[in-house]
Amino acid sequence: MKSVFDPTVETRKVVMKCPRAGDLLKNYRIDYVQNGSKPIGEAINERSLNSIDVMNELNTLYEKNRDNQRGMTKWEKQKVNALIQYIIDAHHSYLYMVLPKLQSMITTIFNKHVGTHPELSHVHYLFSILKIELEQHILIEEELIFPKILAYEKKPTLNALIDIKEFVEDLKREHEHISQFLKDMREFTNDYKAPDDACETYRLAYVKLDELESDLFQHLHLENNLLFPRVIG
Template structure:
């Protein structure tokens, strides 16, 4: 397996290149914030960890995440089953992992820096509003919308189409609302640009919020412009 990171890699640089490494380091109680400006091996030795174990798991996680992000489907030739499977295993999986993992970091930044920077309270509110809505939205897609699309493939009746159209209209409205929250987050964070001197956790939150925006835009595009439109045209 290719090793992108090694013992001499600087902890803060690892998290900058691979934000999910912050969650990984947290499980090993490796400080990537105040202690981020040092080689990884220093933290490994300090915690009496196995260098081989930490590096192997870190690089494996990086390669798996990279492979998932690079996955592609030919949308014109893919079936609805393939497209739905891709959306669930790439975009739904990303949100189901990222939203609960990012939440404590958003809260920590507010707790530490909120008194001096009141805009962090708005970021906290917007993120958790988005988190709650998306978690419910994903459940609705997987339990109502996607089964209806597949049912329409097998049994294209007027009744199934009417049911699907009602659900799709609701989901598209929720997509629009999520997009508006993301626009507000981008404005409040000055295009996800942390202030000068921001700590590692502060920078990590902004970086991961921007990554969340990018993934969600791709996610919504696949559903609104391909999956939902295709289902409507098949009726």
């Protein structure tokens, strides 16, 4: 059987065709959001992984999920407004729900364990800034930029396109910043591994932070690799 992915395929295209590959790439610390245009073979080599094994894993994952992926990979053909609505419903709603809960958990574990785990002061600080950035970011998307994109879809004009392009560049810069926060967070949390003496809340906070990272990767991937190219080319 012919493999669907070869090492020259762009990393973002792998996740566009096989959304479940996002988690696999995350486990291998391959960034499909900020380095989405890099060929997958190159990204694998940079991580010093076995290229044949990882390519096999990706191709097997695609084959296994071939049927239920059809519904998940429709974004390239769907209307822009459907994609925007999905981003708001699936990813922005998740952030509105999870960020305050995580803030409270991280403040609790910071107060309780910072004496024995000083790295928690970095985790607490980083998360607090990330939360503020994310809340502002998704609000600007929902209140300002997504409406501009929807208006442009209805009535495309050159001026509107130029305006949207500038805003999209700002959003992409913010996405880079968010990605950097996630990298730093991973470092300070020892890849989200709670220490042996961690309490239940400590462990749960790290599990939830890891989930936040996965969700943000999918979220930023949909915007950077699918939504923005659809609108500004």
